[in-house]
Amino acid sequence: MKKLLISTVMFFAMLGCSLKSTIRDTAQDITNNTVAMLDDAIDKITQESESWQATLHELAENLTDEAQSTIRNEVQNLANRTIAAAGSELRCNVDFLGARVVQALQRIKAEVLKKPIPARNPAICQVVPSAIDMNLMPSRRNKVDISGYDFDNQSLKLYLVTNTNQKLDVTHALNRLSHYHLVLNLGSNGVLLNNASKHLILEYKNNAMSSIAITQPVVPDCKEEEVSFSPDVVTYMPPRTRGDRDYGGNGPSVTSNVKIYVDNNTIKAKVKMLARETKSDWTTAEGESVFTIYTAPSSRRIVSIVSDNETSTNYLDSNHAEDFFETGSGELIKRFAFVGDTAGDEAGTRTRVKVTFNRVRVKLKEIGNCNE
Template sequence: MTTIITPLSHATQTYTGIRRLLWLAILMPILVSGCGVADKVEDVTDKVSDVAGDTVATLDGAIDALERNSSSWQAVLQDTTKQLTADAQSTVRNEISNLLNRSVAATGVELRCDADFIGTRVRQALVRIRAHLLNQTVPPVEPALCHVVPAAVDMALDANRRNKLEFFGYDFDTTPIKVTLQDKSRALDVSSNLDRLTHYHMTLNLGANGVPVSKASNRVTLEWQNKLISSIAVIQPATPVCREKTETYTRNTYLSYTPPHTRGDKEYDGHGPEVWATARWVNDGTHINLRLWMKAKETRSDWTTAEGVRVESYYTAPSGWRIESIEGNVESSAHYVDSDHNDDRQGGGPNGPVKEFKFRGDHKGDDAGSYTGVDVYFNPLVVKLVEVANCAPESAVKSLQLKGLIAPDTTKRLQPMMLHIQPKAP
């Protein structure tokens, strides 16, 4: 299945009232004076339109910058705050300032989300702010997990040393999260024991008055809108280490995308366009999607632009397995200025999703929205898969060892299973 979307993320305010507030602020002195109302109302209309347009243009610039380099999110947010004009709705400026503070707070040592992850969430938040400003529909925000402490629960430990789970991530405060204790014969909803300390930090009480973990328990799961976002093994005396394997998936077909026209008269007329594209593999545990973004902008005149995002379902893990990670680079990009009417082969290479980008830029007649686009040819996708069963992942066992949260007897029992674990041959 293929969808064309623009991903959105958290913003605590809505901006549907920006024009209304500007009208009240500017019209009130006019109404009081009672002179030249018609002319002044026309001036006000232009002013409101200019302010809203400038604000959207500033947001668009920030969103583009993060699309090209998500790790620069902090500098982009700081620059965006400075660029907003004095006339801009203060709620927009405050929301971006809050987003900066929110994101900086989420980069603590325990969080362990990388800069690109934070940058992607920041970009989604800016898109959401823009959507509110333009009165567009905004979908719910999906919480994201980066790190769980401990990575598994060893029942051989003293109860006082396994009395809580800590979750670090992003946007925990936007929507309900369901927590379930999985036993041999039942699934118990224990969501009431989940405590959201901040938007990026949650704890789950496993103590005497918390989740009733017992010798029958095998895992704790977190779900959002019926989608599994985390699974934490409960290690019992007979729990094995999960099997692991590496799988290579090759797609021989190419993907073609023509982004929609977003600005200008649709004709580049020999003025470029300047072209950017980014392709990224996105892992959600059971599926990998390809997210392809392309922008082609005229280099002068009315700045004719085509820009959009395509999300393509790319790979599905086999039944009984979970995608632990993607081997190698997960992103490919290209950037150039078109100078003729020929197809242009750019970017790509042996690492990352894309072997080659083949662009269509300028030609005779209308371009943006109908002709300008890209064909993407893929490299093989190499994934690390982990068995989904009543078992403990090797990475979780190693994490427990580093933190001293696993009993010596458990380590001794599991150690032989952690040596080059591979699935048995059929």
């Protein structure tokens, strides 16, 4: 009886080991079969990208074993995601979709083999428009569509880079419509672009996925032009600086100088006059004064004075009348008119110079919306 009991125990022990081995072998066969079907699908799609849809359908149909049901569901989900990403409005090309399907099947294969599963990283297949044209009205450049794959559950970041390379986080303007469709909002509640905007960068895990150029309006070179003008007549009476106020018929000896120059965006004339008695107490009237004779338009900058910018003259006064001196068309001053000596006191009260200008020519340069 004891020998019978031992034999029975040994029989069931051997049967149990055999059953476990059979189950293990069966599971391994299913795994090998599944991996082989995955490898066949990967090879086929790698060689013919356009076959991805038919290949996935065939693969799902061949995964008939109950143990393969989970893998079959993953393949069917992959097919559905890829069909969505292939929509005509997004135009992901066949090669792109084939490559993404192959990567997804490799992840499924790693899962079956219980190996480390490669990361599922997002990818971009198309950006519309490919660049943002700031020449367009804001209403015609208010969004950017990005099509691709695996945008769901990913920490994507959007940055605006300025022309000084400042990097601003504008992720709030990134809208995820689906796992294959992103929209960048460039409207009033999105990314506010201006003439300092350089480009947008879409990043994943601190790596740039896409850089979208922002094309600023072409700025023309600032134009230069010459203009001429006729300044108003300028009169200057220098103050008395020496002696009494009466030249008393002793001259005076008169010198005058007029010079024009650019000051900010105006042209100014500095008028000097000296009238000195030739003897006695040397009665003198002497001084200078500055007059604004031209202001450039706000849209122009004065580059230089093209015509003559200085004229001088001198003479000895010998009467009580006003004295006139014509200089010529090439000079800054066309005519000097002097009052030197008079019948009475004059230094600081009557002695003066009046200048009439020839036309002054200046070079102006456009400012504002142009390239200096």
